[in-house]
Amino acid sequence: MGNHHVERKEDHIRIVLDRKSSQSALTTGLETVRFLHNALPDLDLGEIDLSCTLAGRRIAAPVLVSSMTGGPVRTAEINHNIAAACQALGLPFGVGSQRVALDHGGMAGLGPELRRIAPDVPIFGNLGAAQLRGDDAFDMARRAVEMIGADALFIHLNPLQEAIQPEGDRNWRGLFDRIAALAETLGVPVAVKEVGFGLSASLCRRLHEAGVQILDVAGAGGTNWARVEAARATPDRHALGATFADWGIPTAQAIRQARAAVPGATIIGSGGLSSGLDVARAIRLGADIGAIAAGVLKDAIASQGDLEARLSAVVEELRITCFCTGSADLDALRRADLMPDQLPPT
Amino acid sequence: MGNHHVERKEDHIRIVLDRKSSQSALTTGLETVRFLHNALPDLDLGEIDLSCTLAGRRIAAPVLVSSMTGGPVRTAEINHNIAAACQALGLPFGVGSQRVALDHGGMAGLGPELRRIAPDVPIFGNLGAAQLRGDDAFDMARRAVEMIGADALFIHLNPLQEAIQPEGDRNWRGLFDRIAALAETLGVPVAVKEVGFGLSASLCRRLHEAGVQILDVAGAGGTNWARVEAARATPDRHALGATFADWGIPTAQAIRQARAAVPGATIIGSGGLSSGLDVARAIRLGADIGAIAAGVLKDAIASQGDLEARLSAVVEELRITCFCTGSADLDALRRADLMPDQLPPT
Amino acid sequence: MGNHHVERKEDHIRIVLDRKSSQSALTTGLETVRFLHNALPDLDLGEIDLSCTLAGRRIAAPVLVSSMTGGPVRTAEINHNIAAACQALGLPFGVGSQRVALDHGGMAGLGPELRRIAPDVPIFGNLGAAQLRGDDAFDMARRAVEMIGADALFIHLNPLQEAIQPEGDRNWRGLFDRIAALAETLGVPVAVKEVGFGLSASLCRRLHEAGVQILDVAGAGGTNWARVEAARATPDRHALGATFADWGIPTAQAIRQARAAVPGATIIGSGGLSSGLDVARAIRLGADIGAIAAGVLKDAIASQGDLEARLSAVVEELRITCFCTGSADLDALRRADLMPDQLPPT
Amino acid sequence: MGNHHVERKEDHIRIVLDRKSSQSALTTGLETVRFLHNALPDLDLGEIDLSCTLAGRRIAAPVLVSSMTGGPVRTAEINHNIAAACQALGLPFGVGSQRVALDHGGMAGLGPELRRIAPDVPIFGNLGAAQLRGDDAFDMARRAVEMIGADALFIHLNPLQEAIQPEGDRNWRGLFDRIAALAETLGVPVAVKEVGFGLSASLCRRLHEAGVQILDVAGAGGTNWARVEAARATPDRHALGATFADWGIPTAQAIRQARAAVPGATIIGSGGLSSGLDVARAIRLGADIGAIAAGVLKDAIASQGDLEARLSAVVEELRITCFCTGSADLDALRRADLMPDQLPPT
Ligand SMILES: Cc1cc2nc3c(=O)[nH]c(=O)nc-3n(C[C@H](O)[C@H](O)[C@H](O)COP(=O)(O)O)c2cc1C
Ligand SMILES: Cc1cc2nc3c(=O)[nH]c(=O)nc-3n(C[C@H](O)[C@H](O)[C@H](O)COP(=O)(O)O)c2cc1C
């Protein structure tokens, strides 16, 4: 029975929504990326082109709604809202971990209806690295993709979260090789993501060499899963949350280092992004796509309409950033002038 | 009818006066300019000479009251107070946007009476860059100048404000060329200003080469028009104010870069100046004139007397800064010693 | 009669437990040591090896409970709790100053029962440097060791504390030579420690050359004994606490400098450590062992069980830090990657 | 009648005692001077020698009570308390401005009784630079010295204070030459001091070359006289206090620059010193003497006993600083080790 998994996910959502007890003690570093204002852009705001490609599909803007699992009641609804809003706006999204759904059958909105709601945008499946240990892991991964008609499969790496949560997977030996083998055989692209502590440059390089084409750095500065898990743990483990509150590679640094390490990979910049300006900053630092999870969670729970309004505002902020830097498209944004000395440290 | 224009302007004044919801998240950078104290100046405070020239007229001190529009009721009064106080003190001023007045006839104190109240000081007219798009634009610009007997015409650049306000002008293609053409034909000097996000060095250079002699950097650190407009917008756009709260080139940096880029231009340093010491700092960084808008708005609304007292205090602070740096005049102030390592970054 | 000594110690505990009035105004600097996160460690968390050797005995993890004296009632209990918890977890500990016990007979749990409770772990005796002045000092030191079957003897250096406390030892002439002589003759290793203001590099070098093998830097950033003593002093001396609130060598700097100065010594990093992550940071900077006093005081007073839970959490945090940096043991941790530019200044 | 002078002085004391409305927005910079702790000084705290010489007399410690004027009631008492406490402790002191006393006869405790109370310590007279303008100025200066049997005469420079106070002296032409002439003819040493905005290096050099042997930098970071005077001024001038709240050369910088500029002068470091540790820091940066005004004002008003206790604590803190840096005397303190990178900028 996945019952305590389900409760755990409900806890997660409650704690994440209370930013005071789930927020990293670090900032993302994105706030240090300061664009040079162009007071006289030779542009029509309405004609700025934000479109690009991800996982083989054209998308309207480089904004991905990151993988989030919820409990049994909410998840179906959340997934529905995300799929519908993303389809309406032409944006890609990932589903939360499919582990429970795979173990207990297609529950929580993670069935074929998802692709029906969102026929045109990239959908990412999701499994934890530790799930790749089992004998039937590759079969499970294939089923995860098929179950929702995914265009790619996220494997999430969350060693600190696993180490802190009581029921966590503590043996991570050999998982790199499992990911490498999966990337070779799965059929759709394998994407690797952290959940808020960042992928280091050397890990990006090793994963890319092993065939992983898409890397989501999911850096520090947003949701801190050590704090979230410690808040759920027994009292004697509460201190672990405070201890690891400033753990991880800040998002801005993670993006820059990843881009320098793997020039050819698709890099998703995420971890604490809260606006379209943050997406622009991530892109300016080297990301292809910006992703947001906690920052849209409340609206994803509320309704499809709220989420659409929220995501529209994010896209509009990205468009305005292009406008006020004189960037006609994403390629121009990537070269936009910054204020002097305004790159964060590598 | 310009009715919603009028309401909008009333909103502006209300929001600007509430600094908490209109202030930039950045500082001007002027606070980093620290003069070296001279404890034994060989000067008579009363004889320090602050006079200089702007737009062909002699002024008593390099302090300009920046362009501000108000609603229909207040504007006439505000303009009257500004004109009378500036005339009394020998200071230059700009009027707010003349767009509505031009479209609907000479309302709101923006008629020939202005010049009668202030016969001796430089008056700057004001139009937005986006208004130059129309066929009759140059004719309109000429009428703007004539209407108030202006010595020069400010063209304001406010792409971020336009992008955020619902009714904003979103198409800015070709406006640079329109400004260049206007500068060639208008008869009085064309001056270009931002409204609080700064002119970049390269834009200053291009404008100057195109014939614009006066550049008001209007940098970041004071009123943030993204916040002001977002506060007025529909709820789903409120977030844009927070997102762009730290946008723009801080005033100190804008002045230094502008001066380095266009040594021969008249540079007005503005954006968040709040005292005569700030004016002195702007001048020390390369500005010819310091300008203030929001910092005198309350007194400009209150009465001519209040505004005169406020502007006198600003001039006195500038004079005291000269005294305590041993500077007999503005040329000496420009070379006044600073504390070591006290120039902000270029 | 050591009666006012006893009261003094009770005061100490009360004031130390109120962190607001005993905390240094400095930080330890350890917070600037930021490990590079490894999102895919090739490790089993349960098999990470934290064991090492101290004072000739194998210990389960490099975590020492520092010397603490209490008043007459609590001390016996505190010492019992510390000894039992450390024995259960395989951790070393030091006792508080044995001066009063030596002067008045084996009171306060500082007798042979201590070794019986903790037969397997390193126990450190404790005397103040100023006590070495007397003729019978070396005899007293020998008795201090025998009394509890100690593996080594801490000599604590606390000149600022002595200078501020009314009853303090103010004459420190010749004490270096006394320590050097003791180190030669005592039979068990002499270890030297500060109490929260740090040992400088040059003092570490001189002590090491004189035969002191173990150095506990006890740097600034945690308990500030100037504040503690000033709080107890007459009103006219209260100000001294605030004055010296930022005195001392921050722990991170003290460790780095000590390691550079005495590569061959056993270095204990302490002063303000509050978690296993702090222990890991101390080790990464060059310490062999991390030590904690005030950070476990409350639990040491509460019960053996509480202290055991607290120390287990510290060890677990250290283990998790190894895991998330991909370090299989302490040697690997010593070479773990840091975030770029994340070493504090030497 | 000097009646409004008297009221003004009462105002001063009231405002200065309310630190919130009189404190500089800058820090002194002294807090950045961090001594390297010596955990094992080869010293007897009681034998540390703090004595030195000032204005031809031996003093017990390099701590001067700075010039302070009060109103008519308090001044006599304050001067009495200061003289008696300084005599008891062997410390030098300055009196506040003698202008009113000279103009209206020997009031306010500024008569020969002062020397009778304090026969053995250096006493400094006090006049403002602007008072040197008059024809009888040198005669007045001579009377100021004789009136209290002064060992030296402070000339205070306070151009910013004069510029802000309504009744201030605004014409400072020629005052340098007057000081130079006075220094040649007065008979006792002329000392020059600021009142809280600092003497620059170049002014120190010029004054020293003109014969001024004693320079009290009186830098920024403590009492800000622009704030004090603005608080007393008419409402339209209140803003000047905030404007100049961060004016001046911070004390630490002023001392270092002065020492580099005039190696041979007697330099008094003052402005915001609040403890004996601050005195030690000033001396480490190059001062011969540390001076305190506002920091002892409350106790000087309260009673001789309170002031003595306060000054004793300051001296004790200086002594402890010597002890914990291993400095046997002031010469050693001048060379005491600092934490690496702990000198403030020149
Ligand atoms: C409620 C919630 C549930 C999440 N569940 C998953 C998950 O099942 N799988 C996964 O890979 N990441 C999961 N994440 C992590 C996010 O995908 C993302 O990497 C991380 O939160 C950092 O982005 P953010 O700062 O925008 O939230 C979850 C995040 C949230 C907020
Ligand atoms: C109430 C108000 C109305 C304004 N209206 C105009 C305007 O109509 N035209 C213009 O060029 N600038 C306008 N501005 C911008 C100012 O001229 C100035 O550039 C800007 O506020 C930055 O200066 P400050 O920080 O001193 O306020 C306005 C400013 C305020 C506060």
Ligand SMILES: Cc1cc2nc3c(=O)[nH]c(=O)nc-3n(C[C@H](O)[C@H](O)[C@H](O)COP(=O)(O)O)c2cc1C
């Ligand atoms: C209540 C208490 C009593 C202490 N007593 C002693 C002592 O008797 N001898 C000694 O060497 N250190 C003593 N210390 C100092 C500690 O051993 C340690 O060096 C110092 O507190 C710094 O570590 P911390 O920041 O983890 O507390 C005491 C500390 C505390 C908190």
Ligand SMILES: Cc1cc2nc3c(=O)[nH]c(=O)nc-3n(C[C@H](O)[C@H](O)[C@H](O)COP(=O)(O)O)c2cc1C
């Ligand atoms: C109440 C008060 C009165 C003062 N009066 C004088 C004065 O008459 N003459 C003078 O040279 N300085 C005067 N000062 C300035 C002090 O001598 C000193 O230079 C200044 O306050 C900076 O030192 P502090 O920060 O320790 O107060 C006065 C200061 C205070 C607080």
